[in-house]
Amino acid sequence: xxxxxxxxxxxxxxxxxxxxxxxxxxxxxxQPALTKQIRQLExxxxxxxxxxxxxxxxxxxxxxxxxxxxxxLLAEWDRTLRETRGAADRAARVLRVGFLASAANEAxxxxxxEFGRRRPGWRVEMRQAAWSDPSxxxxxxxxxxxxxxxxxxxxxxLRVEVLFxxxxxxxxxxxxPLAGRELIAFRELWDEPFVAAPAxxxxxxxxxxxxxxxxGRPARIGAVTDQPDDWLSAIANGYGIALAPxxxxxxxxxxxxxxxxxxxxxxxxxxxxxxxxxxGDPVVREFVRCCLELGSASGGPTA
Amino acid sequence: xxxxxxxxxxxxxxxxxxxxxxxxxxxxxxQPALTKQIRQLExxxxxxxxxxxxxxxxxxxxxxxxxxxxxxLLAEWDRTLRETRGAADRAARVLRVGFLASAANEAxxxxxxEFGRRRPGWRVEMRQAAWSDPSxxxxxxxxxxxxxxxxxxxxxxLRVEVLFxxxxxxxxxxxxPLAGRELIAFRELWDEPFVAAPAxxxxxxxxxxxxxxxxGRPARIGAVTDQPDDWLSAIANGYGIALAPxxxxxxxxxxxxxxxxxxxxxxxxxxxxxxxxxxGDPVVREFVRCCLELGSASGGPTA
DNA sequence: CCACATCCATGCCGGCAGGTTATAGAAGCA
DNA sequence: TGCTTCTATAACCTGCCGGCATGGATGTGG
Numbered sequence: 001x002x003x004x005x006x007x008x009x010x011x012x013x014x015x016x017x018x019x020x021x022x023x024x025x026x027x028x029x030x031q032p033a034l035t036k037q038i039r040q041l042e043x044x045x046x047x048x049x050x051x052x053x054x055x056x057x058x059x060x061x062x063x064x065x066x067x068x069x070x071x072x073l074l075a076e077w078d079r080t081l082r083e084t085r086g087a088a089d090r091a092a093r094v095l096r097v098g099f100l101a102s103a104a105n106e107a108x109x110x111x112x113x114e115f116g117r118r119r120p121g122w123r124v125e126m127r128q129a130a131w132s133d134p135s136x137x138x139x140x141x142x143x144x145x146x147x148x149x150x151x152x153x154x155x156x157x158l159r160v161e162v163l164f165x166x167x168x169x170x171x172x173x174x175x176x177p178l179a180g181r182e183l184i185a186f187r188e189l190w191d192e193p194f195v196a197a198p199a200x201x202x203x204x205x206x207x208x209x210x211x212x213x214x215x216g217r218p219a220r221i222g223a224v225t226d227q228p229d230d231w232l233s234a235i236a237n238g239y240g241i242a243l244a245p246x247x248x249x250x251x252x253x254x255x256x257x258x259x260x261x262x263x264x265x266x267x268x269x270x271x272x273x274x275x276x277x278x279x280g281d282p283v284v285r286e287f288v289r290c291c292l293e294l295g296s297a298s299g300g301p302t303a
Numbered sequence: 304x305x306x307x308x309x310x311x312x313x314x315x316x317x318x319x320x321x322x323x324x325x326x327x328x329x330x331x332x333x334q335p336a337l338t339k340q341i342r343q344l345e346x347x348x349x350x351x352x353x354x355x356x357x358x359x360x361x362x363x364x365x366x367x368x369x370x371x372x373x374x375x376l377l378a379e380w381d382r383t384l385r386e387t388r389g390a391a392d393r394a395a396r397v398l399r400v401g402f403l404a405s406a407a408n409e410a411x412x413x414x415x416x417e418f419g420r421r422r423p424g425w426r427v428e429m430r431q432a433a434w435s436d437p438s439x440x441x442x443x444x445x446x447x448x449x450x451x452x453x454x455x456x457x458x459x460x461l462r463v464e465v466l467f468x469x470x471x472x473x474x475x476x477x478x479x480p481l482a483g484r485e486l487i488a489f490r491e492l493w494d495e496p497f498v499a500a501p502a503x504x505x506x507x508x509x510x511x512x513x514x515x516x517x518x519g520r521p522a523r524i525g526a527v528t529d530q531p532d533d534w535l536s537a538i539a540n541g542y543g544i545a546l547a548p549x550x551x552x553x554x555x556x557x558x559x560x561x562x563x564x565x566x567x568x569x570x571x572x573x574x575x576x577x578x579x580x581x582x583g584d585p586v587v588r589e590f591v592r593c594c595l596e597l598g599s600a601s602g603g604p605t606a
Numbered sequence: 607c608c609a610c611a612t613c614c615a616t617g618c619c620g621g622c623a624g625g626t627t628a629t630a631g632a633a634g635c636a
Numbered sequence: 637t638g639c640t641t642c643t644a645t646a647a648c649c650t651g652c653c654g655g656c657a658t659g660g661a662t663g664t665g666g
Contacts, residue, residue, distance in 0.1 A: 001381075001384055002307055002308040002309040002312065003305070003307070003308055003380070004305055004307040004308075005305040005306055005307075005308075006305040009305065019613075019614095020613075021612080021613065021614080029654075029655090030655055030656080031613090031614075031615095032614090032615075032616080032654080032655075032656085032657095033653075033654050033655070035614065035615065035616090036615095036652095036654080037653090039615090040652095040653090044383065045387060045388065045391075046391075047387055047388055047390075047391040048389065048391070052613085052614065052615090053614090053664065054599040054612075054613060054614085054661070054662045055613080055614070055615085055662095055663095056612095056614090057613095057614085060391075060394065061390050061391070061393070061394040062387050062388070062390040062391035062394060064390075065386055065387045065389075065390040066354055066383065066387045068648070069383040069386070069387075070383070073376070073379055073380060073383060076376055076379065077306070077376060078304075080369065080373070080376060081304055081348065083368055083372070084348060084365050084368045084369045085348065085350055085365070086368075087350075087364050087365035087367075087368040087507040088348075088349075088350040088351070088363075088364070088365035090364070091363065091365060101657070141547065148655090174385075222636060320666080322641095322642075322643095323642080324641080324642065332625075332626095333625070333626060333627080333646080334624075334642095334643075334644095335625085335626075335627085335628095335643090335646095336624070336625055338643065338644065338645090339623090339624070339625085340624085342644095343623090343624090355642090355643060355644090356632095356633090356642085356643090357632065357633045357634070357641075357642055358633095358634095358641095358642075358644085359641095359642065359643090360642095406653085459649065567659080
């Protein structure tokens, strides 16, 4: 008996939501389509999985059995998929490098160039990650190496080398009262609304809200964004302000936004990370070596 | 990324056969259909899985990765499917009973009737199994209890109670030289071609070929059959002869076939079996109790 | 008591995926 | 050269699947 994993995912969604309608919008399909999918699954298995009622969809006994095992099956499939794709990239001599925003700043291109020199025949595939995953795809196995900002959740399970540090500045809308000041004390910003990363990014989000430097006062969230472009728009539109690496002033300059130095918050560290499983991979090691040689102490614009 | 398990099964078949053409006939689809399936799988994953050549299909490196994990995934899915269906039957108060050929002979109907009396609301679903699975679906989890012939492969992993024993006779085509004899010594039959069960049935097949009673002389196989009907036809058509329980003379009487007592082979034992996992299941225990009370020492027609 | 909101189910239609047969193309082999 | 044995392609057809609009059941509030 065969099933599309899609049906299983739909089933899990309906089981979790307890409602076709809600599950349908979560899955971005119409409710009738989901109705059909679930009925088809039940038909294929020859088993009633839900009892329908005005209140929604409740799992039957066999439904619970399936709901218990399906998530593990799907996770196992996703894992297999990642490994297969990883094997394909390795076979094609492609090194997948995840990065966030400006990666290792000006050093990035030098690192990639040097790697290309040392490993002819290999190609670097740079993949920009959204802020909802501060490990830049490394935790999920989507990339082999990542250039990212420390600290980030899941860091302990990975190998990390620090490349350089840079001060954190504040990004303000041009019309902001403090936009003209040369240096701003962070405590003056405690009550400002901030543009934050999505909640999934956990510790990383907290770091960029500088929760530790607020002495317990909660941060106000004015907007949530997942990528630099939305972030810039949110700030320019006045939804909030945000801490940013000093280099953002170079990489993300934009009319309507000014960057100013801030006192009272620690610096941001940029690191290179990889999976312990790849400790023995000579290509990964080579890339890391390039990072350490060309990225260390060279985060600034001048060298 | 979603996939139909069907595609995975096709992939595994092609990987194992090393050829689209051969895999296609094994899967009972046309070769172009398989071609499309594999190409679709490759397209979906974005990964080349095979290298094509005149000699056939050879796995690529990522193909090997997938081929390594896919079988376990499919097995896990099949397992989930069985458990879900099992839960459905239990919820619907259906006891699934597997059996082979004549099950426990005349006792069968008494057992089922008594169980129905003791467990009103429950229904017994009798499932006849093919000889390729002498555990009658129990090993695969397709049934809750099984009435079968001992010994069978996988027996050690299950709970088994013996119900009764009966002599083994020989089934001969009516025109056979020995068809008129009252009693036949098994050694006279050593060189006859036998109608055997499929090879998958292992030890069970050997038992019905009476390998142990042949003193090392190999059995000649005249035909292989998977179910009583084919078996009867094969014997009637003269492809071979076969040992059978004495009760077959009652249950499988047919023009053109005669059953005769044989000396020099041990009897056949009929047993009831269930999974150790169901040791605590009161319904299964009840059914087994019915078997023991109504099946023991009552295999014959008169008692 | 009626109108409304909230679920899930159904009917209809359009698009496409997947199967079959027939055939082409490449490559070893006698 | 002709035959065999692979896989790929073409043409066709069926049936599934998704979306929209709507229906039916059921609880809720004015």
